Amino acid sequence: MKKEKNTTGLISKEEKNLALFCIDAALRHGAEQVRVSLSKSTLDTFGMLNGELDKVTHSADRSVFLYIFADRRYGTFSTNMLEEASLEQFTAKAVDAVRMLAEDRHRKLPEPIRTEKDAVTGRELGLYDDAYEDLAPEEKYGMAAEECIWGKAVCPEGIRIISEECEYSDSVDDNFVADSSGFRGRHTETSFAICSEITIEDPSGRKYSGYWWDSSPYLAGLQRGKCSGTALDKAISQISPQSHEGGSFNMVVDRSVSSRLVSPLFSALNTASIQQESSFLKGSLGKRIFSEGLTITDLARTCGKPGARLFDTEGVATRNMDIIVAGTVKTYFTNTYMALKTGMEPTVEGVSRPVLLPYSRDGRLPEDGISDAAKIMEAAGSGIYVTGFNGGNCNSTTGNFSYGIEGFAFRDGKITHPVREMVITGNMISLWNNLVCAGNDARACTRWQIPTLCFENVDFSA
Amino acid sequence: MDTSYFLNRFQVTVPQLEQLVGTALSQGGDYSDLYFEHTTYNDLLLKDNEVSSGGFHIDYGVGIRVLKGDRTGYAYSENTGMKDMLQAARAASQIAQASTCLENTGYGKGYPAGTGHGFYPEYGRWSDRKPEESIQVLKKLESLIYAREKRTVKVIARLSWSESEIMMYNSAGELTCDSRPMGSIVVSVIFSENGKNENKTSSRSFRSGYGMITDAMLLEMAEEAVSGIDERFRAVRPKGGRMPVVMGAGASGILLHEAMGHSFEADFIRKGQSVFSGMIGKKICDSSISIVDDGTLEHNRGACNFDDEGVPGQKTYMVRDGILSSYLHDRISASWSGVPSTGNGRRESFRFNPIPRMRATYMESGTADRESLIASVKKGIYVDEFSNGQVKIGEGDFTFYVKSGFLIENGRLTEPVKDINIIGNGPQALADITGVGNDLKIDNGTWTCGKDQSVPVSCGIPTVLVRNLTVGGE
Numbered sequence: 001m002k003k004e005k006n007t008t009g010l011i012s013k014e015e016k017n018l019a020l021f022c023i024d025a026a027l028r029h030g031a032e033q034v035r036v037s038l039s040k041s042t043l044d045t046f047g048m049l050n051g052e053l054d055k056v057t058h059s060a061d062r063s064v065f066l067y068i069f070a071d072r073r074y075g076t077f078s079t080n081m082l083e084e085a086s087l088e089q090f091t092a093k094a095v096d097a098v099r100m101l102a103e104d105r106h107r108k109l110p111e112p113i114r115t116e117k118d119a120v121t122g123r124e125l126g127l128y129d130d131a132y133e134d135l136a137p138e139e140k141y142g143m144a145a146e147e148c149i150w151g152k153a154v155c156p157e158g159i160r161i162i163s164e165e166c167e168y169s170d171s172v173d174d175n176f177v178a179d180s181s182g183f184r185g186r187h188t189e190t191s192f193a194i195c196s197e198i199t200i201e202d203p204s205g206r207k208y209s210g211y212w213w214d215s216s217p218y219l220a221g222l223q224r225g226k227c228s229g230t231a232l233d234k235a236i237s238q239i240s241p242q243s244h245e246g247g248s249f250n251m252v253v254d255r256s257v258s259s260r261l262v263s264p265l266f267s268a269l270n271t272a273s274i275q276q277e278s279s280f281l282k283g284s285l286g287k288r289i290f291s292e293g294l295t296i297t298d299l300a301r302t303c304g305k306p307g308a309r310l311f312d313t314e315g316v317a318t319r320n321m322d323i324i325v326a327g328t329v330k331t332y333f334t335n336t337y338m339a340l341k342t343g344m345e346p347t348v349e350g351v352s353r354p355v356l357l358p359y360s361r362d363g364r365l366p367e368d369g370i371s372d373a374a375k376i377m378e379a380a381g382s383g384i385y386v387t388g389f390n391g392g393n394c395n396s397t398t399g400n401f402s403y404g405i406e407g408f409a410f411r412d413g414k415i416t417h418p419v420r421e422m423v424i425t426g427n428m429i430s431l432w433n434n435l436v437c438a439g440n441d442a443r444a445c446t447r448w449q450i451p452t453l454c455f456e457n458v459d460f461s462a
Numbered sequence: 463m464d465t466s467y468f469l470n471r472f473q474v475t476v477p478q479l480e481q482l483v484g485t486a487l488s489q490g491g492d493y494s495d496l497y498f499e500h501t502t503y504n505d506l507l508l509k510d511n512e513v514s515s516g517g518f519h520i521d522y523g524v525g526i527r528v529l530k531g532d533r534t535g536y537a538y539s540e541n542t543g544m545k546d547m548l549q550a551a552r553a554a555s556q557i558a559q560a561s562t563c564l565e566n567t568g569y570g571k572g573y574p575a576g577t578g579h580g581f582y583p584e585y586g587r588w589s590d591r592k593p594e595e596s597i598q599v600l601k602k603l604e605s606l607i608y609a610r611e612k613r614t615v616k617v618i619a620r621l622s623w624s625e626s627e628i629m630m631y632n633s634a635g636e637l638t639c640d641s642r643p644m645g646s647i648v649v650s651v652i653f654s655e656n657g658k659n660e661n662k663t664s665s666r667s668f669r670s671g672y673g674m675i676t677d678a679m680l681l682e683m684a685e686e687a688v689s690g691i692d693e694r695f696r697a698v699r700p701k702g703g704r705m706p707v708v709m710g711a712g713a714s715g716i717l718l719h720e721a722m723g724h725s726f727e728a729d730f731i732r733k734g735q736s737v738f739s740g741m742i743g744k745k746i747c748d749s750s751i752s753i754v755d756d757g758t759l760e761h762n763r764g765a766c767n768f769d770d771e772g773v774p775g776q777k778t779y780m781v782r783d784g785i786l787s788s789y790l791h792d793r794i795s796a797s798w799s800g801v802p803s804t805g806n807g808r809r810e811s812f813r814f815n816p817i818p819r820m821r822a823t824y825m826e827s828g829t830a831d832r833e834s835l836i837a838s839v840k841k842g843i844y845v846d847e848f849s850n851g852q853v854k855i856g857e858g859d860f861t862f863y864v865k866s867g868f869l870i871e872n873g874r875l876t877e878p879v880k881d882i883n884i885i886g887n888g889p890q891a892l893a894d895i896t897g898v899g900n901d902l903k904i905d906n907g908t909w910t911c912g913k914d915q916s917v918p919v920s921c922g923i924p925t926v927l928v929r930n931l932t933v934g935g936e
Binding site: 049052053054055056057058059060061062073074075076077078079080081090093094097100101102103104107137162163165199206207208209238246276277278390391392393395396397398400401402403404406420421422423424425459460461462 | 506509512513514515516517518519520521522523532533534535536537538539540541550553554556557559560561593594597615616618650652654659660661699702703704720733734735737813815849850851852854855856857858859860861862863880881882883884885886887932933934935936
């Protein structure tokens with residue numbers, strides 16, 4: 001096996017060669033094909049409680065995953081004990097273990113023509129910020145401290161802050177994937193994040209909490225100094241919730257939680273679920289299933305944006321592709337195994353950076369071009385504005401869902417009062433056929449670009 | 463096994479452990495502890511009538527914690543060479559810069575150290591078992607299900623097991639070791655009838671060796687996976703709203719976990735965030751109710767010979783005869799509250815610092831029989847199968863998802879219902895429990911609590927009647 005050239009990053013040349021050693025060892029012990037994934041990461045956090053340093057953590061992880069194909073059988077193995085001698089033994093044992101399993105002729109590596117060729121340094125997508133390397137612990141602590149508003153915030157009369165938890169964290173993830181068919185790929189990214197949770201108490205002793213966060217692949221992109229203020233505003237806005245009768249209402253779902261309603265769609269579009277008869281979107285490919293307003297595209301190769309990646313877990317090259325266009329399903333997520341098993345065209349393993357495009361059923365967008373929660377409520381008139389989900393589930397086989405929600409009632413486009421202990425119930429296909437509007441306000445910090453959404457005729461219980 | 467076995471496993475000596483905690487405290491910390499872990503995890507997956515995938519995974523390392531008052535510094539190393547461990551110790555020592563109002567109270571020094579208390583006696587080491595035998599377990603379970611129910615179209619079954627060797631050492635010189643097995647089996651079944659699909663699952667999980675797997679258990683799981691499928695096909699969403707809810711014995715213990723248990727965890731109390739803060743000694747529910755968090759149930763998924771701070775496993779009454787009697791403490795919150803730790807300091811792995819977590823949480827039996835509780839409801843709902851739950855600590859608002867149940871009409875179970883969410887407020891729901899059955903059942907499914915970190919837990923409850931909860935529906 002050809003040795004790798006030296007590179008920079010968390011993963012050293014020696015460690016890359018160790019990964020390649022695993023491929024050699026597995027082949028020597030009788031495997032027909034092998035994929036190895038070597039991951040290293042570091043994570044530092046500085047947590048503040050009520051304005052004081054509360055927790056400091058430093059994490060440094062490394063692991064090797066082996067995907068072994070031997071005698072038309074397949075198994076997955078991992079270890080974080082990376083010394084060469086123990087890896088030799090580990091790999092030999094892994095190949096033996098694979099041979100105990102039943103034959104599965106569909107298990108193979110992807111064809112080399114489908115794998116990514118340009119992920120050499122890991123930094124091609126521009127997701128690594130060199131500023132990470134220059135940050136001293138004192139600066140990290142300073143960024144956590146600057147979030148704090150404990151003792152400084154002005155609350156409405158009778159309201160007091162019970163606790164304030166702020167955290168600054170940064171991380172580097174470095175992943176090197178190689179296989180015995182010649183694929184070599186690397187993905188490296190930094191992440192900087194801050195968050196704050198504030199709990200307040202009203203004069204009656206009732207508590208309310210608010211949470212906010214921001215993150216970015218770049219330090220300069222981090223929205224600093226705003227989390228605690230936003231968290232406090234969110235906590236205060238929930239004071240004195242009123243009971244609200246159940247019924248069928250318009251539902252506006254805030255951009256900070258709207259991905260919760262998209263997630264079941266992606267799960268159901270996975271060919272593994274379809275093949276196992278546990279998908280409510282079986283047989284939907286090429287058919288119009290949802291409202292014509294629903295268009296989701298995967299912009300996997302967008303440089304510098306969270307979620308972007310050049311290759312999936314198999315090493316298959318990602319591409320920018322349509323998932324759902326005007327309500328019609330355009331893509332199933334089909335890996336090599338599922339493609340061979342079902343005869344379907346292989347695509348990629350899951351979504352990378354999905355973007356839900358703006359839509360308005362009446363065809364109008366606000367004059368200033370901004371379509372956010374306030375504008376959408378104004379257009380909807382009355383209903384429930386959902387700002388959080390409290391538990392719940394979606395049955396993957398039927399698409400039936402039931403979620404606890406929290407948020408606000410609104411009338412004439414304006415919020416009237418907070419609501420709590422409400423539940424929405426329905427079916428995913430029906431819900432997405434009732435899509436009235438999708439905004440253009442997705443948060444820049446999220447991998448999934450899902451904006452504020454509005455649905456009509458949603459069943460609320462209260 | 464004695465402590466020398468564990469010292470050899472992690473290739474360290476007691477003087478080296480002393481050096482590590484000394485380094486960790488060198489910046490002025492009050493207390494330090496070390497958590498060594500070597501876990502091997504194995505799994506086998508049956509899908510499309512064959513056990514055609516599986517594997518094993520090894521996790522090894524040491525976590526080093528430094529406390530300064532109630533402040534925490536934490537770092538870990540994935541190898542146990544002194545150079546890397548000392549580097550982690552120095553990283554964790556940074557917390558000593560923090561200011562704190564909590565004096566060094568010793569963090570509960572004096573818990574008996576040693577190995578094992580016998581809550582999961584050896585019951586067949588997984589590593590001694592031949593792989594073929596484990597494969598046959600899944601094949602047998604699958605054949606039982608196909609034989610029992612002709613509408614079965616897919617069976618997915620997973621058998622997983624792990625063996626963890628844990629060694630803990632702290633700055634009080636306490637050396638504690640534990641060997642922790644865990645075996646889990648989960649089966650998910652898809653049924654088809656007239657072009658319509660439905661699914662059901664069954665699971666069992668024990669802190670046990672392979673002796674947990676018996677023919678009787680597999681038969682019970684197969685029965686559980688297929689029973690009620692007729693009802694599942696004709697189940698409907700009920701009309702939603704507030705109504706009485708009778709919670710079936712066993713899995714309904716999720717009510718206790720979400721609605722009460724989390725709010726009793728003392729890190730939330732220390733921070734003043736819990737809705738139950740400042741209520742020790744106060745009556746919070748009917749005097750017929752006692753709620754326990756128990757680490758001493760033999761082979762239970764939540765059993766702990768020691769918690770992950772080296773404190774012996776215990777049975778803790780959170781509510782006794784309707785009075786809030788204890789929170790769930792780790793060493794930090796116990797020191798802050800001036801009480802002994804209740805042995806609830808748990809963590810997902812050496813990568814995480816311990817925090818207060820539940821173990822097996824259940825309500826003790828009352829006196830009512832199940833039938834009389836159902837008969838007392840004119841119009842409501844009976845629920846007995848659940849999936850995920852969630853709670854907002856500050857407000858106490860909780861929710862959990864009901865996979866199956868029945869309408870109650872005029873004291874009788876009538877139409878089957880499914881896929882609904884129930885939501886309520888913890889203190890209110892507890893106060894609204896008006897009947898407690900005499901049929902406590904611990905649910906031995908694969909419950910995992912996800913408060914920042916994942917840890918295995920279990921839950922249980924007798925049949926209870928809650929006067930008023932919000933039920934999602936059409």
